[in-house]
Amino acid sequence: MSEAKRSSVSRRALMWAPLGLAAAGGLGFWAMLRGMQDGSYDPRGVPSALIGKPAPRLALPAVAETGLPGFGEAALASPGAPVLVNFWASWCVPCVVEHPQLMALQKRGVRILGVNYKDKPADAAKFLTRYGNPFSALVADAEGRAGIEYGLYGVPETYLLDRDGVVRWRWAGPLTPDTLSAELDILLRRHA
Amino acid sequence: MRALFFALLLAPSLTLAVGRPSEMLPDPAQESRAQQIGRELRCMVCQNQSIEDSEADLARDLRRLVRERVAAGESDVAVREHIHARYGDFVLLRPPFNWVTAPLWALPVLVLTGGALALVMMRRRAARRSGPAPLTPAERARLAKLEDES
Incomplete structure (x- = not known):
């Protein structure tokens, strides 16, 4: 029963x-x-393999048309203060969306090293005169090789290096005001 | 006329089968090694294709990188590791075994052992429940009679 x-x-x-x-x-x-x-x-968000590792060294030419200085391996090996490495291109629409955030960061005194990805130098110069220049130095990655060294998916993409040149953070896609307030501001203060 | 028509129909598929000859390595052995390596690497832009199957720009760059390294005489493992170091575990279409991927690999084993355990338990319970009822005295007497007759 x-x-x-x-x-x-x-x-x-x-x-x-x-x-x-x-x-x-x-x-x-x-x-x-x-x-x-x-x-x-973010279902497409995949953590960067470089977090906690020294930033890959880049030996790339400056973009003469922009009048900006280039940067060498030393700038990445020991920046002395936290620095952003930003991959961008003039043909990239999200880069236009992101640009005001870069300008704001630059105004606050954050150093941004630009990597102009698969772009024409003249187009890059035109982009910067039109939207303003947030970069303290700029190099050209015409072949996209440097992008692969950083594990880049596409542009824009931004890496935060601490004062010793170790990668601390990666943002794939355009930086938004929300990204700044929710993540980057805190990290910049933490590594300052 | 009809033959020409069919030939024209087939033409595009032929060019597709050949692929992008300018990208290929002149040495067929090296090219097939490069393809083997590329088929194991994920195109990070399209995510569900290998870099050999994808037409994305980044996939093309990675294909070229793989071929350069193969042509330079690097081993398959070294080439794969070169890209793995930059793009992380996700770039490998066959995920490696480590602490992060352990649940992924353990899941089939867990499901199978769980299923087997459930099966065993169900069988045991069924066996306990459906044993034949003991014989009544009348039945026992009848059985003895039957056995005597035979």
Whole structure:
């Protein structure tokens, strides 16, 4: 009798199991969508393999057309203060979106080293006269080789190097005011 | 006329099969090694294709890098490690075993052992429940009679 009762109870539980499973799946999906909306979850976001490692050295030419100085290996090996390395291109639309944030950072005294990715020097110069120049130095990565050294997916992409030239943070995609206030400002203060 | 029509139809697929000859290494052995390596590397832009299958710019750059390193005489492992060091575990289409990927690899084992355990338990319970009922005295007497007859 009790045996039969127990089996009927477990049978009823089993009948509800698919519904429970579907509900759990729905809840997970909802949490995922919520995270994507408020930016705490990014399905395409993959952590950089360089975090905590010394920044790859770059030996690239300056972009003469912009009149800006270039930078060599020393600037990345021991910057002395936290510095941003920003990969960008004049043909890249998100770079236009990001530009005001770079300008604001530069005004606050943050040093930004630019890497002009697969671009034409004349176009790069035109871009900077039109939108302003946030870079203290600029080099050209015409072939995209430096991009691969940094594990770049695409432009824009920004790396934070601490005073010893160790990569502390990477942001793939345009920097937004939210990115600055939620992440970069804190990191800049932490490594200052 | 009809033959020409079919030949024209086939033409584009032929050029596709050849691929991008300018990218290929002249040495077929090296080229096939490069393809082997490239098929194991994820295109980070499209994410579900290997760099050999993808037409993205970054995939093309990585293909070229792989071929240069193969042509320079590096081993398959060294070439793969060169890109792994820059792009992390995600670039490998076959994920390596480490603490981060351990749950991924352990999941099938856990599911299979869990299933096996559930199966064993269900069988045990069924066996306990469905043993034949003991014989009543009348049945026992009848059985003795039957056995005597045979």
